Amino acid sequence: MTWSPKLATGLGLAAAIVLFGLIGPMLTGDPATIRDIGLTPPGAEHVLGTTLTGQDVLAQLAGATRGSLWVGVLVGVMATVLSGIFGIVGAYAGGVVDEVFSLFSNVMLVIPGLPLVIVVAGFVPADRRGTWTIALVLAITGWAAAARVLRAQTLSLRTRDYVAAARVSGEKTWRVICVEILPNLLPILASQFVFAVVLAILSEAGLSFLGLGAANASTLGTMLYYAQNGFALQREAWWWFVPPGLVIALLGGALALINFSIDEIINPRLRDRARRKRDVVAVEAEVVPVDPDAVLTVRNLNVVYQAETPVHAVKDVSLTLRRGEILGLAGESGCGKTTLAYAINRLHRPPAEVTSGSVTFEDFDVLALEPDELREFRWVRLSMVFQGAMNSLNPVTPIRAQLHDVLRTHRPGMSTPDREVRCAEVLRLVGVDPARLGAYPHELSGGMRQRVMIAMALLLDPQVMIMDEPTTALDVLVQREILNEIKRLRDELRFAVVFITHDLPLLLELSDRIAVMRDGEVVEYATAEDMYLRPRHPYTRQLLASFPSLTGEAGALIT
Amino acid sequence: MTTLEVRGLTKTFHKITAVDDVSFTLAPGRTVALVGESGSGKSTIARMIARLVRPTSGEIVLTGPDGEPVPRRGYRDHVQMIFQDPFASLNPFHTVEHHLARPLRLHGRSRSDVPRLLEKVSLTADFARRRPHELSGGQRQRVAIARALAPGAKVIIADEPVSMLDVSIRLGVLKLLARLQREENLAVLYITHDLATARHFSDEVLVMHRGRIVERGSSDDVLVRPQDPYTRRLAAAAPDPEARFRQGGQS
Numbered sequence: 109m110t111w112s113p114k115l116a117t118g119l120g121l122a123a124a125i126v127l128f129g130l131i132g133p134m135l136t137g138d139p140a141t142i143r144d145i146g147l148t149p150p151g152a153e154h155v156l157g158t159t160l161t162g163q164d165v166l167a168q169l170a171g172a173t174r175g176s177l178w179v180g181v182l183v184g185v186m187a188t189v190l191s192g193i194f195g196i197v198g199a200y201a202g203g204v205v206d207e208v209f210s211l212f213s214n215v216m217l218v219i220p221g222l223p224l225v226i227v228v229a230g231f232v233p234a235d236r237r238g239t240w241t242i243a244l245v246l247a248i249t250g251w252a253a254a255a256r257v258l259r260a261q262t263l264s265l266r267t268r269d270y271v272a273a274a275r276v277s278g279e280k281t282w283r284v285i286c287v288e289i290l291p292n293l294l295p296i297l298a299s300q301f302v303f304a305v306v307l308a309i310l311s312e313a314g315l316s317f318l319g320l321g322a323a324n325a326s327t328l329g330t331m332l333y334y335a336q337n338g339f340a341l342q343r344e345a346w347w348w349f350v351p352p353g354l355v356i357a358l359l360g361g362a363l364a365l366i367n368f369s370i371d372e373i374i375n376p377r378l379r380d381r382a383r384r385k386r387d388v389v390a391v392e393a394e395v396v397p398v399d400p401d402a403v404l405t406v407r408n409l410n411v412v413y414q415a416e417t418p419v420h421a422v423k424d425v426s427l428t429l430r431r432g433e434i435l436g437l438a439g440e441s442g443c444g445k446t447t448l449a450y451a452i453n454r455l456h457r458p459p460a461e462v463t464s465g466s467v468t469f470e471d472f473d474v475l476a477l478e479p480d481e482l483r484e485f486r487w488v489r490l491s492m493v494f495q496g497a498m499n500s501l502n503p504v505t506p507i508r509a510q511l512h513d514v515l516r517t518h519r520p521g522m523s524t525p526d527r528e529v530r531c532a533e534v535l536r537l538v539g540v541d542p543a544r545l546g547a548y549p550h551e552l553s554g555g556m557r558q559r560v561m562i563a564m565a566l567l568l569d570p571q572v573m574i575m576d577e578p579t580t581a582l583d584v585l586v587q588r589e590i591l592n593e594i595k596r597l598r599d600e601l602r603f604a605v606v607f608i609t610h611d612l613p614l615l616l617e618l619s620d621r622i623a624v625m626r627d628g629e630v631v632e633y634a635t636a637e638d639m640y641l642r643p644r645h646p647y648t649r650q651l652l653a654s655f656p657s658l659t660g661e662a663g664a665l666i667t
Numbered sequence: 668m669t670t671l672e673v674r675g676l677t678k679t680f681h682k683i684t685a686v687d688d689v690s691f692t693l694a695p696g697r698t699v700a701l702v703g704e705s706g707s708g709k710s711t712i713a714r715m716i717a718r719l720v721r722p723t724s725g726e727i728v729l730t731g732p733d734g735e736p737v738p739r740r741g742y743r744d745h746v747q748m749i750f751q752d753p754f755a756s757l758n759p760f761h762t763v764e765h766h767l768a769r770p771l772r773l774h775g776r777s778r779s780d781v782p783r784l785l786e787k788v789s790l791t792a793d794f795a796r797r798r799p800h801e802l803s804g805g806q807r808q809r810v811a812i813a814r815a816l817a818p819g820a821k822v823i824i825a826d827e828p829v830s831m832l833d834v835s836i837r838l839g840v841l842k843l844l845a846r847l848q849r850e851e852n853l854a855v856l857y858i859t860h861d862l863a864t865a866r867h868f869s870d871e872v873l874v875m876h877r878g879r880i881v882e883r884g885s886s887d888d889v890l891v892r893p894q895d896p897y898t899r900r901l902a903a904a905a906p907d908p909e910a911r912f913r914q915g916g917q918s
Contacts (some may be wrong), residue, residue: 260796269756273811277719277770277818278743289762333861464860534718583704584860610834616908654834658863658905 114371118365125359129177132170139167139326142624157347168331169182169351174308175327176356179243182254183308186247187254191418194251195258196293200266200285210259216252224249225311228318239322240317246308254300261296265289299370305365309637315354328352341560341563376598402468403571404429404603406488409465411444411451414458421447421460429572432602434594436615438651439625443610448625449574452606453492454482465603467571488518491560491565495577500561501549507560508545511535515566534563537600538593553588566597570612574606591618613655616640624648668695669732669745669821671716675724675794678711686709686726687878693822693854699843700857700865700886702901703875709750711856713826717748729822744774747820751827753807757799764795764838766814774818784813788843805836830860830883842870862905866890872900887897 133139143162150157156165166256171587182200187222198209213367228245229237254358265271266289274288290297309328315321316329317336331352335341340348368501399405404427421444441446450456452467454474467474469489486492494500502510511531515538532542558578565573575594579587595618598605615622616636624647625638627630632645643649671693678686686708693699699814701709714720729737729745733907737745741845745769749794751754757766767785782792808828827846829837845868848855854893860863865872865886872889874882874897876892893899 173766228857269750270758272714272717272719273748273750273756273814274769275719275906276748277814278773279769288758292758310671431826440835467711504791585900588693591906611906612834614906615907636908637912640912650835653839654865656838656863657909658866658902658907659909 110204112369114365114372115369118362118369121358121362122366123326125173125355126177128170130174132333133167133174133201136167136170137164137557139163139344141167147348149381150322150347152534156351157345159334159348160340160345165347165351168326169328169355171326172331172352173355173496175239175325176312179239179246179312179322179327180309182240182243183246183250183312184301184305185356186243186310187304187332188297190247190251191254191258191300193295194287195255196262196285199259199262200281200289202266204257211257213252213255213259213389216249217256219533222311222314225315225320226320229315232458234323237321237323239325242312242322242325243308246311246397250304250311254304257296257300261293265292268572275604294371295373299367302363302370304365306360306367309359314441314543314590328356329639335447346484350419361511376453399428399430401430402428403431403470404465404606405468406448406452407466407468409448409451409467410463411447411456411460413460413586421628422451423627424465425623425630427605427623427630427633429604431571431604432598433621434605434607434619435606436619436622437606438610438611438612438615438622438626443625444628445625446576447628448574449492449606449608451487453490455486455492470664475589484518487570488568489570490572490574491568493561493571493573494567494573495580499557501557506546506548507552511545511560511564511567530567534566535560537597537611538563539589555582558586558590563638564594566601569601570603572604572606572643574608576608577610579609580609580611587614594618611655614653624651668730669737670694670730670732671822671853672711672728673716673748674726674728674797676712676715676727677723678708678715678720679723684878686715686722689875689878690725690865690882691873691880693856695821695852695854696848697871698848698855698857698869700859700869700872701875702859702862702865702872702899704860706877707875708878709875710826713824713858716746716824718742718746730745732821743820744818745820746822746824747815747818748824748826749808749811749815749828752831753811754799754831756811757807759799759853761798762795763799763802763810765798766810766815769793770817771858772816776817776819780817784817785810787847788813803836804832805840808832808840809843809902812840812847816851821852822856823848824858825854826858827860828857829864837864840842862890863904874901 141163143158145158145162148158148162154164154166154456156169158164159168194209194213198206203580206533226243232241235466257664271284271288274284279288312327313329313332315325317332319333321327321329321333332349334348335352338348375512406425406427409422410420413419413421425448427435428542437445437448447456448458450460452474454477456462462475469485474485478605501507505519508531511534515527515530531545535542535545535647536566539565540556540559544556552560562578577589582590591614594605597603607615609615619636621633621635622639623630630647631642632639634644639648643652673692674690676686676689677684678839684870689712691699701712703709710714711720715722729742731737731745771778771780781795785792785794790806790809794802794810798885802810828839832840840914841864843854847853852854857865857869869886872884872886873880874889874895875895882893882898889898890902893902
């Protein structure tokens with residue numbers, strides 16, 4: 109766990125206040141003792157002065173802090189238990205139970221909290237209005253929002269395979285909830301608990317200030333109430349009302365800081381990261397004599413993730429992509445193939461950094477491009493089809509609008525009918541009926557959506573297309589159609605393709621040359637034929653052996 | 668001999684028939700491969716056999732070693748499942764020990780069997796203390812296999828057990844499953860979309876298309892000499908570099 113300054117400050121402040129509430133009342137004497145020194149300013153005798161009736165403010169503050177904390181914890185526990193029962197149990201049980209629980213939570217949620225609390229607290233006679241009554245009222249009006257959050261999270265957790273696995277192994281329902289689901293909800297429960305405590309302390313202070321709080325209890329709110337009734341403000345007795353107000357503010361602030369930290373632990377993306385401005389570092393624009401037929405030349409490229417322990421994700425990679433060539437980039441997860449593709453496109457984000465090497469596109473240095481030149485370069489000269497791209501279409505607009513958008517951005521002079529013609533043309537190229545232009549993404553199958561993404565990448569006639577695992581999420585029959593499509597397009601349009609995948613047999617069938625990557629390095633770079641018939645590197649041989657042939661000798665693998 | 672027989676299994680979701688009248692038998696020492704594309708209904712069959720989903724009609728009959736049908740309560744002592752995604756099937760909060768000790772205890776065995784189970788799947792005993800995030804995908808899937816074996820199950824449903832793993836470790840996990848199947852005389856249902864491993868690791872192949880079994884038979888018959896047009900298309904669609912270079916190459 110990260111010990112952020114926020115968490116340290118929050119915990120430190122909260123601990124100090126809790127300690128003051130716990131130990132303070134034992135050290136400061138009886139807060140109720142009446143003396144004839146009303147409204148004495150702070151001094152040696154009474155560190156925080158006295159009230160109108162000569163009571164020691166410090167002693168009162170200690171007792172009031174304890175009282176407020178007690179209300180806060182009571183409400184926190186009760187509200188968390190209620191939200192757990194209605195959120196977690198309902199969501200796990202599903203069906204009618206879930207619907208009834210969910211409806212009840214929603215009804216509780218729309219009932220305005222504070223007015224209800226005031227009405228309820230007002231109806232209970234003052235002599236029967238104890239701390240427990242107030243806590244109960246606050247808990248009942250304050251649990252519903254947390255229940256909804258817990259419900260949503262539980263709905264997602266209950267479909268996880270580890271919950272199914274626990275059921276298959278024969279665990280009882282209550283054990284699945286308590287042992288498999290609940291621990292994974294702990295961060296959320298903790299944050300909801302802290303939130304409920306803050307809310308309870310503030311609401312109780314508000315109620316007490318209005319004179320609707322617990323009768324014979326002493327809390328920060330009742331202290332303020334008495335200060336108000338004793339005209340502390342008019343008599344300029346700041347020492348009477350500032351300390352309780354300050355404790356409330358500090359406690360609220362401390363608990364809010366703790367809550368932020370819990371949120372950061374749940375969602376690491378919220379953590380502050382030192383944003384680095386530079387994305388290209390120490391790149392000499394050395395002019396490399398390039399193969400005249402080459403469109404894209406990568407020379408000794410190094411990409412490092414500048415984390416606490418830097419990760420050298422791409423090590424000294426050199427590749428050449430010729431016009432009309434399909435270059436396969438093979439490797440397993442974490443080998444750096446996607447990082448390499450991103451760096452070629454300058455799409456890498458900090459902490460990833462190009463530390464040395466060059467990327468040359470035809471005759472210009474990609475790593476030296478200015479932002480507006482870069483925009484022109486991407487998509488127009490070099491386009492990319494991302495992994496899982498078919499799910500990156502905007503679900504709420506038809507594909508026509510999304511294709512038109514690309515043209516509108518990059519070809520501002522083009523008229524609407526011309527754009528329409530071009531869009532229909534690229535759809536036809538990838539084997540999608542242009543009549544589907546009006547379709548929304550959900551109306552198309554996964555294979556169709558992937559074709560639309562390829563069409564979008566083709567819109568501006570790029571010379572190079574980088575495809576990162578474009579068929580991995582698709583079934584073999586669809587994959588076959590798309591591969592045939594890519595081969596045909598390459599032959600017709602003569603563009604070059606960098607095809608990234610873990611599927612080496614696919615590359616052997618499709619590509620002209622193949623680079624096999626492992627741990628950031630290109631371990632073998634050869635023509636497909638050489639790689640298939642004469643693999644040199646042991647890792648290439650291992651990868652080749654990982655794909656049994658459908659037609660070979662059966663049973664040879666079982667040893 | 669523990670045998671599981673599936674007869675006329677059907678499942679409809681909101682009028683869509685996901686599984687349509689499927690019947691087969693899982694017998695000890697044999698692996699049946701259920702092959703098909705996504706949406707063909709193969710995972711629904713796995714979930715029905717694992718009693719996670721209730722069939723709309725049809726029956727699943729489990730016969731125990733004594734030749735008698737196994738009562739409902741004892742079903743999970745005999746039938747266990749290995750899930751597709753080892754990153755989702757282990758609870759991130761719990762240690763490996765928890766994942767193995769719970770099923771051991773639920774089925775009346777001692778938790779002192781944990782090291783023996785780990786050894787069975789070629790992991791060392793010190794893995795027991797680790798948590799899922801400290802393990803690689805292959806190690807996780809081995810733990811998932813050990814969990815399925817923990818109750819002493821003799822029927823194992825393996826739902827795409829290697830499709831989420833890195834290619835270079837897939838065969839290792841499949842070989843481990845094959846070894847365990849021989850050593851423990853297990854009846855295995857191997858669900859996959861990969862025809863090649865189905866051929867090499869199974870005795871019988873069932874090809875599913877839109878909820879129905881369109882072709883069945885010995886793995887060589889079905890996959891090397893397919894009769895059904897759909898199976899033929901599937902077999903022809905798999906990348907085949909051999910064909911390219913055998914014909915002299917075009918590159």
